Amino acid sequence: MASRDTGFPRADAEHDFLRARRRQVLSRLSTWLRGEPDDVNIMLPFSEVVDALGWAGERRIGLRVIPLESIVGSVDRSRDFDRRFRPTSGRVRQRWERLALASRRGESIPPIEVYRIGELHFVIDGHHRVSVAHAMGLTTIEAQVVEVRTTLDPSGIRYRGDLIVKDYRRLFLERVPLVGQARASVLVTEPWDYAELGEHVEAWGFRLMQDENRFLDRATVAARWYAEEYVPVVRMLNQADLIGERTEAEAYMWVAGERYRLIRTHRWDDEVIEAVRQRRR
Structure with a gap:
């Protein structure tokens, strides 16, 4: 759902943040009520994914337009945002609202930086920009992409728990x-x-x-x-x-x-x- 527009960009940016926080809390509550595992709302840590799949090399492929839905993890900010990059606390509010305001005013926003593993992307720099893009109802975002090759095929990874199976499979194939x-x-x-x-x-x-x-x-x-x-x-x-x-x-x-x-x-x-x-x- 696209963000609301009252004609007052600063107030709208504040409302955007509060709405994103509310959705994050409701998502956690819904997960708990359905008895689903905790990791369904947790973004994938890049280091754990690479450890499970086995690092085999990387190459920079430059500027690309990537689907927001393909961004599932982070290099180092997994505690600040959930799986859909909704803020998990008020820690990021000031910078988040500043970016949301710039976006609403039509100002130029630099591309994010990501690692690509298979069809999945992990944010190196630009977590707040991804979060704001989701809140604005966008479906794609510009990114500088570094492609990482892994020993195992990354397909089938959805949640953090899937990494355990991948890790054991990697060890099995070494033996x-x-x-x-x-x-x-x-x-x-x-x-x-x-x-x-x-x-x-x-x-x-x-x-x-x-x-x-x-x-x-x-x-x-x-x-x-x-x-x-x-x-x-x-x-x-x-x-x-x-x-x-x-x-x-x-x-x-x-x-x-x-x-x-x-x-x-x-x-x-x-x-x-x-x-x-x-x-x-």
Whole structure:
């Protein structure tokens, strides 16, 4: 909703700030009443996102017009604004109203500065300008953009809690360096499942090296586990209609655990799948 205009820019700027503060408080109250996690209203800290995804490089791409909705985080001001850049207290009021007044008077406002990760943007400088732009009902803003490349794909990040899953996945892929389709297809939803799956693959690789009486590096173990263990098992699980609502990797972990409990062996065949199916009933 666009800001109101009474014809008195200074008074309107003050009202803009009070309205933005009121919306921030109401949003917190609504979150509490719905029983949603606290992090839905918290902007994403840039450092935590980079730590979770893994920094791989950066490049300056210059002035761009970016959607306000794509600005989800901050380098260092996450305590002063919420996820939609509404002020969280009166600390920023004086500067906020000064910028709102300048905007209402049509004065030139310099571009903000942001980091870009995937389609997400994180403010380096210009938090108040972003907040005022939201309050004015704008949908885009000019920004000097530095693009950051990360080890993991940043897609799927919505809230701070999503970073935990990304962080565990990054650690899993350091232990099990899958590539290509294998990397894209082995996915779980619970962070700790990545740790358990990593342990499983390493144990599988250790048994493989014992069987072949030679050392294999992590990349070789990962590729062979995917081709010789994971893909055949997932194929059988799909044929037996045992995936359900899980991801394929979650179904694999479940049936691998059942296999060991049922018959104390690491072989895979129709007899094992049937035994697991019977146990499921």
